[in-house]
Amino acid sequence: GQSLEQPSEVTAVEGAIVQINCTYQTSGFYGLSWYQQHDGGAPTFLSYNALDGLEETGRFSSFLSRSDSYGYLLLQELQMKDSASYFCAVSVAGNTPLVFGKGTRLSVIA
Amino acid sequence: NAGVTQTPKFQVLKTGQSMTLQCAQDMNHEYMSWYRQDPGMGLRLIHYSVGAGITDQGEVPNGYNVSRSTTEDFPLRLLSAAPSQTSVYFCASSYSNEQYFGPGTRLTVT
Numbered sequence: 083g084q085s086l087e088q089p090s091e092v093t094a095v096e097g098a099i100v101q102i103n104c105t106y107q108t109s110g111f112y113g114l115s116w117y118q119q120h121d122g123g124a125p126t127f128l129s130y131n132a133l134d135g136l137e138e139t140g141r142f143s144s145f146l147s148r149s150d151s152y153g154y155l156l157l158q159e160l161q162m163k164d165s166a167s168y169f170c171a172v173s174v175a176g177n178t179p180l181v182f183g184k185g186t187r188l189s190v191i192a
Numbered sequence: 193n194a195g196v197t198q199t200p201k202f203q204v205l206k207t208g209q210s211m212t213l214q215c216a217q218d219m220n221h222e223y224m225s226w227y228r229q230d231p232g233m234g235l236r237l238i239h240y241s242v243g244a245g246i247t248d249q250g251e252v253p254n255g256y257n258v259s260r261s262t263t264e265d266f267p268l269r270l271l272s273a274a275p276s277q278t279s280v281y282f283c284a285s286s287y288s289n290e291q292y293f294g295p296g297t298r299l300t301v302t
Contacts, residue, residue: 090232113289115289115290115291117291123295124282124293124294124295124296125235125282125291125293126293127290127291127292130289130290132289169234169235171235173289179225179237179240179250180237180291181237182227182234182235182236183234184232184233184234185234
């Protein structure tokens with residue numbers, strides 16, 4: 083089977099840095115994606131890593147280690163609007179569905 | 193571009209009724225999929241399609257049918273609604289690594 087593990091909840095202070103980890107066990111691996119979902123909204127794409135290393139997009143960065151089956155999403159300079167759920171997802175093969183983790187609910191507090 | 197659109201936004205059904213959730217995209221994406229989202233369960237794949245005329249089952253296909261007669265449309269049919277199908281349903285489309293989600297349909301089965 084396929085499984086992705088990520089913490090269910092994380093709380094961080096406005097202006098701080100938070101890291102959301104994701105470990106995966108899947109039958110194949112093409113890449114790791116991250117999605118953000120605000121309450122009542124649809125998931126929106128944040129990043130995709132196919133190779134080991136860090137990808138940076140503004141305040142958000144995503145890291146992948148294929149040998150460790152591990153990745154993380156790093157959010158810097160946290161803002162209240164970053165309060166949302168964050169999902170990691172694995173592409174197990176080309177042109178096949180994503181397998182999603184159960185999501186991490188991030189609460190940013192003042 | 194409208195992106196991915198879903199109708200209706202909200203629906204209440206009685207047990208045993210059938211209905212079709214509509215999904216359309218105007219980005220000419222070959223890949224489309226349906227997910228359901230329940231509290232604490234993340235996004236679970238129901239059915240997906242890699243192109244017109246081609247569909248396949250996901251993780252939780254029972255009780256649902258799909259068809260893909262055109263690139264643009266990917267309707268999801270509930271054959272005989274059950275309370276266990278109370279959920280939020282998301283349709284998504286993609287060209288490569290990024291999935292675009294529709295706004296969702298919130299379905300309640302009584």
